[in-house]
Amino acid sequence: MGNNSKAKYYPAALILYLNYFIHGVGCSILGQSVIKEALATSWGVEVMSITAISAALGLGRLIALPFAGPLSDKLGRRISVVIGGCSYAIYVIGLALAFNAGTNGGYQIAYICAIIGGIANSFLDTGIYPAVAEIISDAPGIATMGIKFFIAISQMLLPFFLGMTVATNAAGLVSYNRLFYICGIGYIILVVLIFILPLPDSDAAAAEKKEGLIASLKKTHFSIESIAMILIGFTCTGTFQLWLNCAQNYAKTNVGWEDPSIMQTFYSTGTILALIVTSILTRKIKDVRFIVVYPIICLCTLILVLMAPSQGMMKFAAFAIGWAGAGGLLQIATSVCNMLFPKIKGTVTALVMIASSLCNYTILTAAAAMTPSGVMVMNIVLTAIGVVLGIFVNLRYTKMVEANS
Known part of the structure; x- marks a missing residue:
């Protein structure tokens, strides 16, 4: 298969990488002291207890890991990425809704949304890692390095994103909900694009034997x-x-x-x-x-x-x-x-x-x-x-x- 036949997949590769650009914000957002303080104030909890919500991301990954891989192999990368993207949108938009809920169960809503975010992460990993390696098959190592690269770039820009999206809500609380909503809408757009663009699904057939x-x-x-x-x-x-x-x-x-x-x-x-x-x-x-x-x-x-x-x-x-x-x-x-x-x-x-x-x-x-x-x-x-x-x-x-x- 020559490079020319692969060229039609490059737009899809870019969309796949952009999933990780937003994920870079999503996975490190709860570690930012300003976000932790804003959420802790809204929910009336200790700042360090926000770390338990970051932990729920790990719990979500644990739940999904055993079946996310086989599912990606059987149903194809596209389905995996779509499940991941939709779940991720629920997680980030859920964080905004949890912030608004305040002491009326906001912390619990965020915990559940973080579990969904962890599940999303597993589906994105099992869908996107093999997909970019199939598209950039001449250099699969560079293909997967690209994923880390997109995450790191967005994490590097995160303090600037925080500065741009900070706001004060009606109750006078510091809020970063704009950033959460932007990330959520971003994921929904990427899901729609992944439905439209061509993807190589060479492993779907071979998966029966796995x-x-x-x-x-x-x-x-x-x-x-x-x-x-x-x-x-x-x-x-x-x-x-x-x-x-x-x-x-x-x-x-x-x-x-x-x-x-x-x-x-x-x-x-x-x-x-x-x-x-x-x-x-x-x-x-x-x-x-x-x-x-x-x-x-x-x-x-x-x-x-x-x-x-x-x-x-x-x-x-x-x-x-x-x-x-x-x-x-x-x-x-x-x-x-x-x-x-x-x-x-x-x-x-x-x-x-x-x-x-x-x-x-x-x-x-x-x-x-x-x-x-x-x-x-x-x-x-x-x-x-x-x-x-x-x-x-x-x-x-x-x-x-x-x-x-």
């Missing part, structure tokens, strides 16, 4: 190394999720920084640069080395933040965690799994993602009841466990490659 997660689990023999890799999916997610959702609160309480939302821009800049630099470095250095080096960078950064908090340190740390924590570490862990366990690629990838979502749910739910300093200590412990796991996998790596070759 077996489900449970069926392949029964046949799989798990080594200590594969379990360590799955646990790394848990620890590396914890590192950047705790930072994304709680670091701005830490900057407010421990540094006395009035509006630390610019930290988001430093974080995203780190992520974008890491995507470019890491993709160049992985040609020279084995992927498996990064799962030790990057967590060590994160660990040292978090310890520095705990020992000597300042505005400058928070900006530096946001950049460093954006680079080493969010700049593709989870993707690298997944690709290492695929190399080490070639016979059970899909199963291990699914388990790493399930570990990642499980972390998102459990760790953020725990963080919701803690002080910002307590969260920072928990992040240090979690990241340190990740470093130990990374060292273990690296020491065993050569033997594992020989065993699987």
Whole structure:
């Protein structure tokens, strides 16, 4: 199949990437201190308890992950993306309605909407990752890097979006509902476009032969190394999720920084640069080395933040965690799994993602009841466990490659 025949799919590829541009806002919006305060004021709850709503996104992902993949393979990418886009619109518009509901169940509405947002995320992932890899089949690695890139760009612009959409409602409360509505309408437009544009659905036919997660689990023999890799999916997610959702609160309480939302821009800049630099470095250095080096960078950064908090340190740390924590570490862990366990690629990838979502749910739910300093200590412990796991996998790596070759 030549490039010319692929050209008709490029508009669809752009629409698929734009889904992730809005998702970049949707997945980090609840971590912004200004949003957390606006919502907490409206609902009459503690600011840190908004973190539990971010955790509900992880719960939604957990619910959908086992069947979102097989569904995407059987019914096609388009259906998956449409389900994802519609569910995402419900999540962001639901947040606006929850804000308006105030103390009359607003918090509960937002929690349910966040679960739907997590389900949306799973469907978008299982629909869009394979679809862009099929469209840009000459460079599937670059195709999936593009997804992270669109997320990071929108996260980098998020503080400016917040500034543009802030308003005061009739009751005198600070509201970001405009941003929620814009994102929701954006998703509805993208869903309509995905219905119209042509998409390659080459896998739909081949999917009949694929077996489900449970069926392949029964046949799989798990080594200590594969379990360590799955646990790394848990620890590396914890590192950047705790930072994304709680670091701005830490900057407010421990540094006395009035509006630390610019930290988001430093974080995203780190992520974008890491995507470019890491993709160049992985040609020279084995992927498996990064799962030790990057967590060590994160660990040292978090310890520095705990020992000597300042505005400058928070900006530096946001950049460093954006680079080493969010700049593709989870993707690298997944690709290492695929190399080490070639016979059970899909199963291990699914388990790493399930570990990642499980972390998102459990760790953020725990963080919701803690002080910002307590969260920072928990992040240090979690990241340190990740470093130990990374060292273990690296020491065993050569033997594992020989065993699987």
